[in-house]
Amino acid sequence: MFVQKKRKLVNYAKWGYIFILPFFASFFIFSFIPLVDTIRYSFYEYFRSGIKEIGPNFIGMKNYASLLQSDMLKYAGNTLILWVIGFIPQIVIALTLASWFVDVRMKIRCQQFFKVVIYLPNLIMASAFAMLFFTLFSKTGPVNSILMSLGVISEVIDFMRTALGVRSLIGTMNFLMWFGNTTIMLMAAIMGISPDIFEASEIDGCNSVQRFFRITLPLIRPILAYTLITSIIGGLQMFDVPQILTNGQGNPDRTSMTLIMFLNSHLRSKNYGMAGALSVYLFIVSGILCFIVYKMTNDNDPDGSKAAARANKKRGGR
Amino acid sequence: MIILSFLCLFFFYILIINATHSHAELQRGFYALPGTSFLKNFNSVANNGEFPMMRGVLNSLIVSGSCAAICTYFSALTAYGIYAYDFKLKKVAFTFIMMILVMPTQVTAMGFLRLITKMGMYDSLLPLIIPSIASPAVFYFMYSYLESSLPLSLVEAARIDGSWEFRTFNQIVLPIMKPAMAVQAIFTFVGSWNNYFVPALVIQSKDKMTVPILIALLRGADYMNRDMGKIYMMILPAIVPIILVYLLLSKYIIAGVTLGGVKG
Helix, strand or coil, rough: HHHHHHHHHHHHHHHHEEEEHHHHHHHHHHHHHHHHHHHHCEEEEEEECCCEEEEEEEECCCHHHHHHCCHHHHHHHHHHHHHHHHHHHHHHHHHHHHHHCCCCCCCCCCHHHHHHHHHHHHHCCCCHHHHHHHHHHHHHHEEEEHHHCCCCCCCCCCCCCCCCHHHHHHHHHHHHHHHHHHHHHHHHHHHHHCCCHHHHHHHHCCHHHHHHHHHHHHHHHHHHHHHHHHHHHHCCCCCHHHHHCCCCCCCCCCCCCCCHHHHHHHHHHHCCHHHHHHHHHHHHHHHHHHHHHHHHHHHCCCCCCHHHHHHHHHHHHH | HHHHHHHHHHHHHHHHHHCCCCHHHHHHHCCCCCCCHHHHHHHHHCCCCCCCCHHHHHHHHHHHHHHHHHHHHHHHHHHHHHHHHCCCCCCHHHHHHCCCCCCCCCCCCCCCHHHHHHCCCCCCCHHHHHHHCHHHHHHHHEEEEHHCCCCHHHHHHHHHCCCHHHHHHHHHHHCCCCHHHHHHHHHHHHHHHCCCHHHHHHHHCHHHCCCCHHHHHHHHHCCCEEEECHHHHHHHHHHHHHHHHHHHHHHHHHHHHHHHHHHC
């Protein structure tokens, strides 16, 4: 009997492998092999000029060095600026909204309705959204004509010509697309805080501003950190919006060119060596960020982010 | 807050209103009420050979639909495999998936492009669909759902009744996971519908383009000489289906945001 049971267990283990096989096979083929290939070619001189293919010749770290001398750092700066423009208002508004929503004494009606509305832009196709903005804010677009007829401005503003205009448009779009998502996450986090704590603070004579800064903020710090890091990873991948809005040019004067747009243009011109090296840089940065997220969500963190994430999950699951 | 929700809706309102006006009307200024040229704009978009929008919507539907189907099925399968069975590499496999959870796809784009060229899948819809078998985020969602709602004794019972393992999964586990699969199917569908980076690199021929590429093409075209009503009309099919689905299912989606979102 015992022997038979053991045999059966071995049998079941086999099924475990079979069930996870498709996932790993697909990952291996479509992510792992490409990754290795990308890293390998980053050490080669390999590009196409006209119809002629040059390389692959091994050139060591040359691609990395020439990338550092090229505009990559400037593009990294652009990406950072665009991310900051979108992220700062996003986190401020999301925090305010979340604490408003949760506050028991300000029972806001139609809460569900607002949740639905603010999450809506997040599902919209980023490229269509960018195209829409481009049309709306163009010289003959409705925004200019509304502002004109209201008498706010006397002549049309060409948003597309100034770095400030393009950057703030991109920032606005990112803000609009993501603040709903962040708000809902933070709300779940705030609702995870025990009401006893709020009650105790009230008895101690704490006003709502103090309550926000002294109690709510410190208690949701793990979720805030998580939001921050996932947002940085998302910002690093920023592509659709600036690509469509500026038609891949990063105009004016390449001030809105992001790293992924740079990668995209290398891939388009089949400059595989440079694209590989750029990918490796991106991989290292996002690898570090991934590792932080991994640590936060999987270890028994001293700062309690795991517990918070779990509380959050429970809330969302109801 | 009212201002914010107004902002969220305002742009879509303009989009829909403007799609109903003719080019000449739009040149004159902005209207707050719908016009009468909706059908005219619709027809001119539908019959435009340069931007095959209808074909694009169809392609997008095919890609997103199959992505959602196979992604949820195989993620559930993987989650079940790791959850219900004891095998040596179980821990390793789980840890590995958690490590790649937030890895951006863009970094492997170059190798991916070369690989599918070698495999003869360049300029086809397949490379947009098949890689979605391995989606760690969906896997994680499924895994935590299984943890909370599938008692292993149920699997045992099925075994005693002589059910084959694969059949157990299909007939007992899958129905239990239906809610989780529905939520993830929606998210996968939307994600794939909106995806631009990979399709833009893979697809070349016009009759295989998905909606986002067509939008990009529209942006690249000589803009000023075009019919404005038509442009709004072309953005419309990219946005409206998602909005409709969202409004119908918003309750589940909002609940799913925090659930899946916490882990990226």
